[in-house]
Amino acid sequence: KKFNIFCHFVVYTFSGYQQLFSVEIMDQTAKPLQIPPTFALYAEKHNLFDLYHDLISQLLIHKPADPLQFLIESLEKDNARVSTVMVLGPPASGKHTIGKMLAGRLRCPHLTMQNMIPEVDRKLRQKAEFYLAEKQPIPTELWTSIVKNRLSIQDCNRKGWVMSGFPQTRDQAVALQTAGVIPDHVIFLEAKPTVLAERAIGKRWDPETGDIYHLVFDQPTDDDVLERLVECPGNSDSEINERIREFEGRIIELAPCYSNVGLKVNADQPVADVFHHALEFVSSPRRSSAPRNPRAILIGPPGSGRDTQAALLAAKYGLVNLNCGQLIKQAISGETKAGGAMKNYVDRGMPVPDAILLKLLKERLCQLDCITRGWVLHGYPRTRGQAEQLADAGFQPNRVFFMELGNAQVLERLTNRMTDPVTGRRYQSIYDPPTDAQVKERLMQHPRDTEAEVNRRLSRYSTFREELRDFYASKSLALDVNCDQDVETVFETLESHIVTPLPKNFD
Template sequence: MMDATAKPLRVPPEISVYAEQHGIFDLIQKMVSSLLTDRPEDPIQYLIDMLKKSGGDEVPRIFILGPPASGKKTIAKMLCDQINAVLLKPEDFFLDDVSERVKEALSYKMSNKEIPNTLWAMLIQERLSKVDCFKRGWVLVGFPTTREQAVLLQEASVMPQHVVLLDAPDTVLIERNLGKRIDPYSGDVYHTTFEWPSDPNVQKQLVKPDNISEKETAKELLAYRRHYHGIFNTYNNICKTINADQPCIDVFSQVLTYVQQQHRSAAPFTPRILLYGPPGSGRSLQAALIAQKYSIVNICCGQLLKEAAAGDTKLGELLKPYIEYGQQVPDNLVIKILKDGLSNFDCTTRGWVLHGFPRDVEQATELKDAGFVPNRVVFLDITDDAVMERLTLRMTDPVTGERYHSVYKPPPNPKVQSRLQRNPKDSEDNVQHHLDVYHASVWEMEKFYDNVIHINADQDPHTVFEYIESCIVNPIPKKIQKPKTAELHV
């Protein structure tokens, strides 16, 4: 807790960790947004009811849009099978309900009149309020088709998380549409060339849908192109256009990847980065690059221990024998040093990148119990052979202090070569020992931390940095169920 008598007032680091873990800022942002959108008569009770609801924020809310024959329904069905969401098609809204709005919409259909956009918005809002959509999420296919419809949905508080626009050249779409066939019993869509059913009974019952001639398809495409930019601009920040002129499974893979992405939050974000990897994986270099670019604090555990041992303190006196004789410092002393370092004002306000600790689950647990939980955990993966090549061939010039490497940076001349020295810690036996220690803990460490990010460290350091950087600045993708083999057939 904050002490009002102590100046300056500082927010304890555990408060920001708690707020980030539980999405406090995003929750407040959603509550305020919902208040402004719905404008309830009793705002307090509205917010109480909203907080009592559970699961509403985590479920998918997706629009799948596109021109005729772009594969909207096929992709939407595959997506719903994958993420267990409710598949919503506008034509199905009239089948299972007998509400007054459905009756009104049916009266328009029976009279061959166009259903007003305001009524469509109310129908969709009514359907999305049902328990299945609230608990499982939903994927709406083929609506809205105009900017006016999109605006009316926004006014009705129908706000998707992701909007997917499937698109392809008109010539491709016309060819696809001519071969479309529909199963009148299941509603499944097939194609005479690209996706013909294997079941002979299904083949016999397929029918050719109305209005799929080349002329009629071209007319529908013209209408779609006229309204495309209006829809795209309405959902510009959450919309992605995907090329539908490729194998269905490739389109589905791109759609699934997109809907797993979380949009960037406006919440305050303090980087707390942990770099974990074997010796020679480049942790120190990557930490230095990150700290330099983003002005966060570089916390090297080994360096902190050396600085503490050099200090004229009781703790420094305890550390000196371990540092001088190259022995492992007890975990309780390391945690005390790290706690002091990570609690500094710079670390709590600017963030930190930690490397060299923890090395195993026991140390990771102690770090967590001390209140320091990283929000990005990066595993730098590299083979043992590559580590051996990187470390055992390193040498130092005792005269200039310059570092060389037999493969990557050989000495400039024989004179320098003759005086180079190798650090005993770079011997093959010592490096192998550290690799064995790493391999003994890496599997448990991966289980301990959620959302571990694996990066191949056996490549150019700046390429590795770019991968790490993208993982820091972008939200972590949401976890979605693993696909079942039967669900991925096309």
């Protein structure tokens, strides 16, 4: 039943878009298309693109005899949101410690080469124990079967997993990938050989559980465990140095297998700092090729640079630049029905009612370019009520930037702003004065840039700023941007958040 509903939705969605695009191509003179915003929001909320990608990938990897039943079982696992992490590093780098800490935070199993073998099927366990008894390396094919079997157990299926210290070679990594074991994140711990050799002295091993501890950095809290700890085999100076050299030779070929999902972390720092960097990386969503159209709102006081930054974002990322004030002017000059309703208010210097503004924005945001390219909106919303109405209408931004600038800086920027009535160019008497004396003489100040008018606008913004920020902060969308910097620096800050998905929250 789940799969049938899923397939019907896919067919309906894509056939609907196909029909809409066909109409647009056939009749460019028709009224602009009005596409419900819920299409894109639903697909983004439920990660449909990634779901399609994962299902098709699993089909091609496993090649099941009954693809339909395989897809149904894959959907029923309901494990799309779990985290899958590998922690790799040289001996004594702390990979087991960091892996155990991550697993505790993510509330999922921590897997090691030692603890996986006792938990797999009996036949696989016996084969592995045979090689261990003979002191022979376990073949790659057997390791792949062991890992796949362990990951198929319910705890990994439902909660995800963190695997420390495996794979160790490129062949093992390729075999896992071929079998469909592909982690979302891989952490590579690094440290100098001298640091690793010093750390190895304190490493201890629990022969009952196979867990690794350290007498300085990671002591067990249980006294019984502490008493049965033994020195890790192969930890003499010569042995540890040889193992480090072997790892350095293998990692050169192994690391490229996970280049798209890997992060190097310096392990020569306090454990808490290493864990912080690792958790921050794991908290970031896995890389996706899904089309994610930015829907950004810029909110800030007058003079904070909203128009400038919106234009830069639109130019670089092809977003639709929506200035609420410009939309009102266009509607009035175009003598539209909405423009006629707004003209009386604008002529009298009165605010346009929220209901009329929302209708104007809905018509624009539902057009094809906004749906397919994304948008950056500024000049709206100005109050919490407007923000709530926009959300209720189905227009959910995925970033809301609060452009922070002090009142003194706002006054300095705006009251010193002048315009050349001949060329229309805008100057700033302090930071960008005209070099031509004639131009300087004919400069004029816009009535909106007088000190009294700027203070009035600042007061109006301050009245609603906190309630607006609280509204978007409650949805984890609010981001503060210091605008008392040069234009390029502010743009880089906005850009870094525009292109990066929101991190996961494991609390």
